[in-house]
Amino acid sequence: MAAIISAEGVGKVFQQRVSQPGILGAIRSFVAPVTRPVHAVADITFSIAAGEAVGYLGPNGAGKSTMIKMLTGILTPSVGEVTVLGRKPQQERVANARDIGVVFGQRTQLWWDLPLSDSFELHRRLYRVPDALFSKNRAALSDMMELTSFIERPVRHLSLGQRMRAEIAMALMHDPKILFLDEPTIGLDVVAKDVVRKFLSRINRERGTTIILTTHDLQDIEEICPRLIMVDEGRLLFDGTLPALRKSFGARRRLTLEFSGDPGEVRLVGARPSGGEGLLREFLLEDDGRSLVQLLAALEASSDVRDVRLHEPSIEEVIRTHYQSKGSAPAPVTGRPAVPA
Amino acid sequence: MSAFLALVSASFRREAHHRSQMMMRIVGTLIEILARISIWHAVYAGRGAVDGISIGQMIVYALIGGTLLSSWDATMIVRDIGTTIRTGAIGSSLLRPASYPMMLMAEQLGTRLFDWLFISVPVIVIMGLIYGLQPPASLPHCLLFIGYLAVSVVIVMLTAMLVGLFSFWVFDAHSLEWFMRGLLAVLSGGLVPIWFFPGGLAEVARALPFSWITYHPMAVYLGQHDLFWSVQHLLIGLGWVAALALAVVVVWSRACRQVVVQGG
Amino acid sequence: MRETLSLLFYLVRLRVRTRLEFRASLVIAWTAQGFGYAGVFTSIWIILTRFENIGGWSWPQMALFLGFHTLGYALGACFTLVQLRGMEEIVRGGEFDMLLVRPINPWAYLVFSGFNIEYGGHILLGLGLIVWALPQVGIVWSLPSALMLFGGLISSAFITASCITVVSACALVLQRARYLFGLYFDFWELSRYPASIFAPVFQLALLTVIPLGYMAYVPVSVLLGRPVPYLGAFAPFASLAAGPLAVLAAAAFWRFCLRRYQGGGG
Numbered sequence: 001m002a003a004i005i006s007a008e009g010v011g012k013v014f015q016q017r018v019s020q021p022g023i024l025g026a027i028r029s030f031v032a033p034v035t036r037p038v039h040a041v042a043d044i045t046f047s048i049a050a051g052e053a054v055g056y057l058g059p060n061g062a063g064k065s066t067m068i069k070m071l072t073g074i075l076t077p078s079v080g081e082v083t084v085l086g087r088k089p090q091q092e093r094v095a096n097a098r099d100i101g102v103v104f105g106q107r108t109q110l111w112w113d114l115p116l117s118d119s120f121e122l123h124r125r126l127y128r129v130p131d132a133l134f135s136k137n138r139a140a141l142s143d144m145m146e147l148t149s150f151i152e153r154p155v156r157h158l159s160l161g162q163r164m165r166a167e168i169a170m171a172l173m174h175d176p177k178i179l180f181l182d183e184p185t186i187g188l189d190v191v192a193k194d195v196v197r198k199f200l201s202r203i204n205r206e207r208g209t210t211i212i213l214t215t216h217d218l219q220d221i222e223e224i225c226p227r228l229i230m231v232d233e234g235r236l237l238f239d240g241t242l243p244a245l246r247k248s249f250g251a252r253r254r255l256t257l258e259f260s261g262d263p264g265e266v267r268l269v270g271a272r273p274s275g276g277e278g279l280l281r282e283f284l285l286e287d288d289g290r291s292l293v294q295l296l297a298a299l300e301a302s303s304d305v306r307d308v309r310l311h312e313p314s315i316e317e318v319i320r321t322h323y324q325s326k327g328s329a330p331a332p333v334t335g336r337p338a339v340p341a
Numbered sequence: 342m343s344a345f346l347a348l349v350s351a352s353f354r355r356e357a358h359h360r361s362q363m364m365m366r367i368v369g370t371l372i373e374i375l376a377r378i379s380i381w382h383a384v385y386a387g388r389g390a391v392d393g394i395s396i397g398q399m400i401v402y403a404l405i406g407g408t409l410l411s412s413w414d415a416t417m418i419v420r421d422i423g424t425t426i427r428t429g430a431i432g433s434s435l436l437r438p439a440s441y442p443m444m445l446m447a448e449q450l451g452t453r454l455f456d457w458l459f460i461s462v463p464v465i466v467i468m469g470l471i472y473g474l475q476p477p478a479s480l481p482h483c484l485l486f487i488g489y490l491a492v493s494v495v496i497v498m499l500t501a502m503l504v505g506l507f508s509f510w511v512f513d514a515h516s517l518e519w520f521m522r523g524l525l526a527v528l529s530g531g532l533v534p535i536w537f538f539p540g541g542l543a544e545v546a547r548a549l550p551f552s553w554i555t556y557h558p559m560a561v562y563l564g565q566h567d568l569f570w571s572v573q574h575l576l577i578g579l580g581w582v583a584a585l586a587l588a589v590v591v592v593w594s595r596a597c598r599q600v601v602v603q604g605g
Numbered sequence: 606m607r608e609t610l611s612l613l614f615y616l617v618r619l620r621v622r623t624r625l626e627f628r629a630s631l632v633i634a635w636t637a638q639g640f641g642y643a644g645v646f647t648s649i650w651i652i653l654t655r656f657e658n659i660g661g662w663s664w665p666q667m668a669l670f671l672g673f674h675t676l677g678y679a680l681g682a683c684f685t686l687v688q689l690r691g692m693e694e695i696v697r698g699g700e701f702d703m704l705l706v707r708p709i710n711p712w713a714y715l716v717f718s719g720f721n722i723e724y725g726g727h728i729l730l731g732l733g734l735i736v737w738a739l740p741q742v743g744i745v746w747s748l749p750s751a752l753m754l755f756g757g758l759i760s761s762a763f764i765t766a767s768c769i770t771v772v773s774a775c776a777l778v779l780q781r782a783r784y785l786f787g788l789y790f791d792f793w794e795l796s797r798y799p800a801s802i803f804a805p806v807f808q809l810a811l812l813t814v815i816p817l818g819y820m821a822y823v824p825v826s827v828l829l830g831r832p833v834p835y836l837g838a839f840a841p842f843a844s845l846a847a848g849p850l851a852v853l854a855a856a857a858f859w860r861f862c863l864r865r866y867q868g869g870g871g
Contacts (some may be wrong), residue, residue, distance in 0.1 A: 014867060066868070074705045075868050097708040107703050113623045122619065125612045126707055180706075365784040369791040375807070376795050383802035384656035391656070513630060516637035523637075523644030532648040537655040 003047035004178065004210060005071065010080035011234075012041040012066050040066040042234040043080070050177070053204045053211040055221035057319075058231040064214040067231070068182055071212070072102055085177060098127060101171035101209075105183035109167060110155045116166050117151050120173060127174035134173060141169040145199060161192030168196065172203065179203070181213040185220055197223045218319070230319075237322070246313055249322050252284040255295065258307040267300040279306075363459060370408060370464045377403035377532065378472060392536050394563075401475045402534055402559050404468050408461035410493050410555040412525040415501035416518045418449055422505030423514020442502060442593055449498055478564020485571045489558035492578040496553050499585035500525070506589070509596045530556025536565075550581035612709070616717040624722055631723065639726030645797075646671055646734075660802040665741040666829055672734025674797055674821035677761025679727035685766045688719025689773035693783050696776050702868060712770070712859060744828055753841060757824030760848030764820055767848075767855035774855075774862040796820050801834055808834055812843075819847035 015035040041063040048054055058064050069075040070082050073089035073096045082089060089096045103109075110119045124134045142148050145165040150158060158166070164184065171179060184200070185193045201224045204211050215221060221228050221242075228245065230238040238245055255271065257263075259279045266273070270290070271283040285295070292310055299305070313321075381399040389395065422445070425431045431441070465474065477483035504521045508514040526532060528551040535546045535556045546552055557578065561571045624631060649671065653664040662670065695701050695715075704711040744750055772789050776782035796817035800808045811818035812835060823844040826833045833840040 069702065069868055072706045074702050075866075093705065094708045097706055100706070102703075102706040104699070104703060107699055109703060109707075111619065111623075113626065114619060118619060122615065125608075125615055126709060128608060362784045365788050369787055372791040372795060376798060376803070379802045379804070380652065380659060380798060383660040383799075384652060384658070513634075516630070516633045519634075519637035519641035523641040526641075526644035527647050527651075532645070533651045538651055539654060542651075 002049070004050045004085050005212070006047035006081075006083045007044050007067070007071075008081045008083075010041060010044045010067075010070065010077045010082055011039065012063070012070065012075065013078045014038045014040055039234050041070070041077070041231075044231070044234075044236045045080075046229055046236065046239055048210065048212065050210055051204070051208045052227060053201070053225045054213075055225035055228040056212060056214045056231070057218075057221060057228055058214075058237075061233075062231045063234040064231065065182060066234075068180055068212070068214060072100060072180055073097060098174070099177050101174070101176035101179040103164075103167050103171045103179070103181045103184055105164070105181070105186040108155070108163065109170065110163065112156050113154055115152045115154055116147065116158070119155065119166075120151075120170060123170050123173050129174045133175065137173050137175065141172055144202070145169045145195075161188050161195070164188060164192065164196060165199070168199065172207075172209070175207075176209065178210045178212065181211065183215055184213060185215065185217050193217070193219075200224050246318055249318050252286070253313065254311040255283045255285055256309040256311070257281045257283075257299075257301075257305055259301065259303040260306045261303040263301040263303040265302075268295065269298050271295075366460050367463055370460055371467065374404055374407050374464060374468055377407055378468070394534070394536065397473065397475050398563050399534075400472050401563065404465055404472075404474065405562065406531060406534075406555045406559050408464050409457060409490060410531075410558055412497050412529045412531055412551075412554050413522075414453070414456065415497045415525070416522055417452075418445065418498060418501035419505040419508075419514050419518040419521060421445070422502065423508045423517070426508055426514070440593075442589055445502060446498060450494070453494060475563075477562050481568050482561055482564050482571065485568070485575060486558060486562045488575050489553070489561055489578065492575065492582060493554050493558050495582050496550055496578070496585065499582065499589055500551070502589050503585065503592060506592045506596055509599050525551055525554065528552065529554035530559070534559065536560075550578075550585065553578040553581060609709075609713075613713060613717040616714070617720040620718055620720050621722055631725075634723050635726035635729070637726070638723070639730045642675060642727065642730055660799045661831070662799050665738045666825075668734045669738035669742055669829075670799070670821050670825045671797065672731045672736075672738060673758065673761065673825050674731075675727050676731030676735065677758050677820055678765050678793075679724040679731060680758065680762035681765025681767075682727075682769065683721045683724040684716050685769040685773075687721045687723070688715050689769050690783075690786055692773035692776035693781050696780055701777070701866075711863075742829060749841075750828060753824060753828055753844070756845045757828070760845055761820045761824065763848030764816055764851045767851035768815075768817070770855040771858050774859045777862040777866045792817055793820075796822065799826075812836065816847050816851055819844055823847070 014037070016038045018034045018036045044063075044067065056064055056067065066075065070077050071084055071089060073084075073093040076090040084096055085099050087096050109123075110116065111122065120138060123129075129137070142151060145168065147162075147166055147169060150162055155163065155166075168179075168181070168184065179200075181200070185196055188196065197220060200211060200213075203209050204224070211224065213220065213224065227241055228238070229236065230245070238248065240248070254274070255268075256276070257266070257280070259281070262279070263281060266281050268283055270286045274282045274284045276282040290298075292308065296305065296308065378400055381396060381403060385391065385396045385399070468474075477486055501521065504517050505514060508517055511517065528546050528549055530546065530552055531554070535543050535552055538546055546556075557574055560566060561574075566574070646668075649659075649667060650664060653659065653667060657663070659667065692701075701711065704714055707714065768789055769786075772782055772785045775785055792811070792815050795803065795807065796811060800811050800818045800822045803811075808818070811822070823833055823836065823840055827841045827844055836843050
């Protein structure tokens with residue numbers, strides 16, 4: 001299937017004011033401010049096909065928001081080209097806006113003092129949604145997100161979780177082809193997060209809505225997005241699936257062994273001891289695809305094994321591994337072809 | 342010593358940062374004073390003196406009355422109190438050891454002193470160089486004027502606090518601010534000195550405490566009254582300060598009860 | 606086009622409905638603001654009772670002037686001031702980004718969704734002064750003079766809206782605009798007096814770069830048959846054209862700033 005979003009060598013440069021040291025510096029920067037270019041996004045290329053759910057991930061200041069702003073038509077790229085549904089988002093801002101849904105986790109689009117239903121009605125008029133489609137979507141989405149009980153209540157009386165559910169439902173009222181979410185679960189409690197995640201992955205599955213989300217919460221990605229794009233300092237670090245990420249960043253599975261007696265020196269071919277004391281021993285395993293039985297067969301120890309645990313590395317560990325090893329040349333890694341099948 | 346210098350440097354840098362804002366305020370005040378002086382020039386239109394007041398004296402009135410003795414910034418206090426009440430921050434200020442009115446007073450006094458130094462003084466110097474600035478009538482008048490200046494600031498602040506505290510019971514602070522603005526614009530003698538008021542209105546305005554904000558201090562500066570009268574009215578001004586302070590304390594304690602009952 | 610208009614009208618209705626939820630506070634706000642203005646106008650009245658005229662303007666003439674100024678201002682400000690005054694916060698808080706992802710002109714959305722009915726006090730006071738003053742200033746009514754009155758008011762409203770738009774647009778680029786609003790109001794206060802009393806530099810400024818002279822001074826002078834410095838016989842046309850021209854300039858400036866918008870809030 002053809003790509004509906006593509007970024008081609010995209011970069012964004014901001015001019016930042018530099019403050020000068022000392023009193024003379026303060027005067028100088030008052031008279032003639034010195035600016036320094038900041039590369040918020042640098043040379044990023046990717047493409048996304050219809051129906052995908054992609055997590056856009058990176059630490060604070062990595063250029064996530066800037067990229068979302070370029071995709072939604074808020075900013076123009078300084079270099080390169082962004083295409084969304086065949087358009088340049090900023091040049092055809094209004095046309096682009098009609099075909100996408102946007103939810104920014106920390107900003108509300110709802111009308112604070114009026115009931116939710118009024119915000120929905122405004123949305124209908126803004127996006128010129130045909131009446132039949134609107135009532136169908138309103139009924140279906142209210143039902144799915146359980147909005148019915150508070151739809152007539154002023155938004156200021158709703159909880160954060162209720163508001164976020166309403167926010168996402170509203171962004172889908174005009175059947176957008178793409179849904180952009182910036183930190184959709186920020187500030188929500190565990191239950192509300194769970195509802196939102198389940199809902200998003202259902203929307204992606206059942207309606208085929210393409211989802212792009214940025215997040216700090218890695219669980220969002222594990223539950224919603226089969227594919228993730230990782231950026232840092234404006235550059236693309238990784239584009240691919242979670243297992244591919246684990247593989248290419250060399251995050252290891254961890255094996256924990258518990259012995260019935262003192263095991264003495266424990267050796268395991270193709271594994272590195274990583275800690276443990278007393279009856280416990282831990283190993284980091286090479287990514288060689290050996291099964292647990294094969295591993296245990298290769299074990300050399302002077303005591304019987306009482307219990308075994310094998311941990312898959314969480315995405316968090318993967319990324320921590322990456323940042324710990326940073327400085328040792330983080331070249332972009334591509335885990336899958338540029339245009340997915 | 343190096344810590345002191347660091348502090349000076351830091352505050353200088355902070356000011357330099359806000360300098361464009363300060364310049365704008367100086368320009369704004371210059372324009373405002375210019376408007377007033379233009380009005381007096383236009384209405385005097387070559388007349389030597391009206392009610393014994395010369396155009397030169399009216400220029401001083403506009404210049405000092407529109408800067409050091411202005412009641413305009415008082416509206417900020419009303420706004421501050423309104424915000425504190427609306428956001429519920431008032432609850433936490435009840436927990437602090439210092440009383441809220443005292444803290445407010447200290448904060449506002451700092452702001453006011455800063456404005457005097459960096460906005461009023463430059464404006465007075467610039468306009469004084471252009472239009473000339475008459476000195477106070479005599480040295481004793483000058484000393485008394487300093488006393489009046491202090492009374493003026495305190496009366497402005499107490500009035501503003503009193504009005505601001507009413508937003509506990511009445512309506513939003515924004516409306517109170519407008520009421521106070523309208524009231525003080527006339528009754529302080531800020532724009533037009535009370536000696537130009539028609540008879541009855543002048544009597545009322547002179548008696549109310551608001552005339553100590555701009556009118557009485559300027560009348561003393563210009564030597565409109567003898568020293569006995571000036572001292573006597575400074576004492577009356579202090580009496581008003583005491584009365585307003587008492588009113589603030591009473592209203593504040595009632596307001597506190599209100600907070601306790603409503604739970605903030 | 607029809608759909609857009611109905612959408613904008615709906616936005617106004619939503620805002621008005623929200624505001625009407627607190628009716629008592631609305632009436633108080635009207636009274637309070639009217640009272641605030643009345644304070645300043647009383648001062649001007651006092652000057653005129655003592656000195657007969659300001660630069661040749663009698664009290665009824667001044668009353669017409671002030672009424673015109675207040676009404677024209679209120680008609681422009683109800684669409685712009687409160688919603689655009691906070692542009693600095695709108696930009697820095699990222700709210701403006703949210704507007705840009707909607708299929709609508711962000712200026713139109715801000716202006717109509719923020720339509721402010723709190724100017725009732727201004728409008729009553731302005732109308733009251735005009736109605737009181739008109740019979741006393743001896744205007745000979747004709748089609749041109751009626752056109753001057755209504756056209757002048759609309760021009761005045763346009764100038765207000767344009768100035769406020771221009772100042773707020775600065776926030777799109779500079780991320781701040783609040784102190785510029787302060788400066789606008791300083792000049793706005795100058796425009797409450799006949800421009801002829803000011804130094805020539807200010808007169809020229811009020812008739813050109815800071816077109817606030819057209820808010821009331823020029824149109825009311827024309828109505829009263831008073832001479833207008835620098836403009837002369839051209840004054841009536843200048844007065845009617847100033848508003849639309851200001852709108853064009855403001856729209857161009859807004860677009861200029863919007864193109865340079867670099868996002869706000871993270």
